[in-house]
Amino acid sequence: MYDYLIVGAGLFGAVFAREAANAGKSCLVIDKRSHIAGNIYTEDVAGIPVHRYGAHIFHTNNKTVWDYVNRYAEFNRYTNSPVANYKGELYNLPFNMNTFNKMWGVITPAEAEAKISEQRAAHYTAEPKNLEEQAINLVGVDIYEKLIKGYTEKQWGRPCTELPAFIIQRLPVRLTFDNNYFNALYQGIPTKGYTALVAALLDGIEVRTDTDYLADKAALDALAQKVIYTGPIDAYFDYKLGALQYRSVRFETETLDCPNYQGNAVINYTDAETPYTRIIEHKHFVFGSTEPGTQTVISREYSAEWQPGDEPYYPVNDAANGALYARYKALADAESRVVFGGRLGEYKYYDMDKVIESALACAEKELH
Ligand code: FAD
Numbered sequence: 001m002y003d004y005l006i007v008g009a010g011l012f013g014a015v016f017a018r019e020a021a022n023a024g025k026s027c028l029v030i031d032k033r034s035h036i037a038g039n040i041y042t043e044d045v046a047g048i049p050v051h052r053y054g055a056h057i058f059h060t061n062n063k064t065v066w067d068y069v070n071r072y073a074e075f076n077r078y079t080n081s082p083v084a085n086y087k088g089e090l091y092n093l094p095f096n097m098n099t100f101n102k103m104w105g106v107i108t109p110a111e112a113e114a115k116i117s118e119q120r121a122a123h124y125t126a127e128p129k130n131l132e133e134q135a136i137n138l139v140g141v142d143i144y145e146k147l148i149k150g151y152t153e154k155q156w157g158r159p160c161t162e163l164p165a166f167i168i169q170r171l172p173v174r175l176t177f178d179n180n181y182f183n184a185l186y187q188g189i190p191t192k193g194y195t196a197l198v199a200a201l202l203d204g205i206e207v208r209t210d211t212d213y214l215a216d217k218a219a220l221d222a223l224a225q226k227v228i229y230t231g232p233i234d235a236y237f238d239y240k241l242g243a244l245q246y247r248s249v250r251f252e253t254e255t256l257d258c259p260n261y262q263g264n265a266v267i268n269y270t271d272a273e274t275p276y277t278r279i280i281e282h283k284h285f286v287f288g289s290t291e292p293g294t295q296t297v298i299s300r301e302y303s304a305e306w307q308p309g310d311e312p313y314y315p316v317n318d319a320a321n322g323a324l325y326a327r328y329k330a331l332a333d334a335e336s337r338v339v340f341g342g343r344l345g346e347y348k349y350y351d352m353d354k355v356i357e358s359a360l361a362c363a364e365k366e367l368h
């Protein structure tokens with residue numbers, strides 16, 4: 001009999017398992033996939049850690065979380081600085097002085113501000129009701145047309161006029177020459193990949209992969225006092241209230257006989273015609289330009305509407321899904337032996353640092 005059966009060897013499950021083991025509890029971690037690390041899984045291809053489920057950049061303002069991950073892996077000083085390709089024109093992201101200089105030839109922050117104000121004034125909406133109106137208010141029509149509209153409509157599969165304004169509020173707009181995409185104090189990538197980080201968290205803890213909890217629930221439940229469940233909350237209840245929706249992403253990954261394909265880890269294709277949203281070149285996350293090698297691995301990302309059976313990626317945080325989740329949450333709260341956690345268990349768009357915060361808080365509550 002284990003103290004805890006932990007369903008899911010992703011970041012939430014691994015952090016909880018580590019804390020429980022440190023507190024002297026016995027744990028069994030299972031995952032239905034054939035590998036540990038959940039969506040942050042990286043696998044070695046041609047000597048390069050490839051992010052199989054999408055590019056992951058660790059960034060946080062929480063020093064406790066940063067110190068925590070650095071105990072289990074060495075991180076490099078990677079700074080995310082994506083480049084936008086609009087029909088062959090290249091622009092720095094997030095929107096900053098480099099972007100404004102390329103777009104309009106402006107040299108000083110005052111000139112950039114004047115240009116944005118002039119563009120805004122022509123199309124200003126006092127109370128923006130959708131993403132298009134919000135974006136034009138923020139950066140004007142030129143940037144909206146070249147760097148936002150096509151990308152956003154490909155990513156979300158709907159027109160910007162039908163998308164909520166808040167999506168775009170995440171993007172920084174800076175009057176400095178700073179191409180750092182994130183406003184975070186700490187940022188980096190594990191030098192040996194994320195799988196090594198999760199393996200270090202799970203060191204000494206029993207793990208069974210290729211084990212689907214829901215396919216053998218009664219037998220697995222009988223093995224432990226309590227269950228930490230990090231799979232989809234609706235699947236746990238056999239979708240009895242209906243399925244929660246997600247956006248999905250399809251990755252087309254290729255190994256190329258070329259040392260350096262695009263010169264940057266992330267290039268966004270912001271026009272409407274290119275079918276993918278971005279190309280990731282994995283080696284630049286870890287090697288920068290120091291270790292070119294002879295091969296490289298790239299992934300094209302295609303955004304897709306999620307269908308049952310697809311890999312669920314982004315929760316759709318609209319009112320209908322929020323209401324359905326609240327009903328599942330009420331059922332979950334009534335399960336006394338089971339704690340629901342992580343991005344699928346809580347149906348929440350969590351960055352990695354937030355998942356760690358949440359798993360540590362859960363462990364604190366459970367174990368102390
Ligand atoms: P998961 O990693 O999904 O782990 C859950 C595990 O449970 C899975 O391994 C699954 O196989 C297993 N499971 C499910 N059902 C069962 C079952 N019935 N039986 C057994 N096992 C089961 N965050 C950042 O901070 N920076 C980024 O740059 C970033 N980029 C992202 C890019 C993409 C495309 C996506 C989708 C997310 C990104 N994130 C990023 C978020 C990050 O992926 C999550 O915060 C993190 O992976 C969540 O960990 P988790 O343990 O909650 O979930």
Ligand code: UDP
Nearest residue numbers: 084147148151152155167168170171268270
């Ligand atoms: N976005 C955009 N152009 C870009 C990059 C982002 O218009 O080149 C918009 C788009 O609407 C996207 C939002 O900004 O949904 C948030 O982008 P981010 O890259 O932060 O989203 P993520 O894919 O990391 O969730």
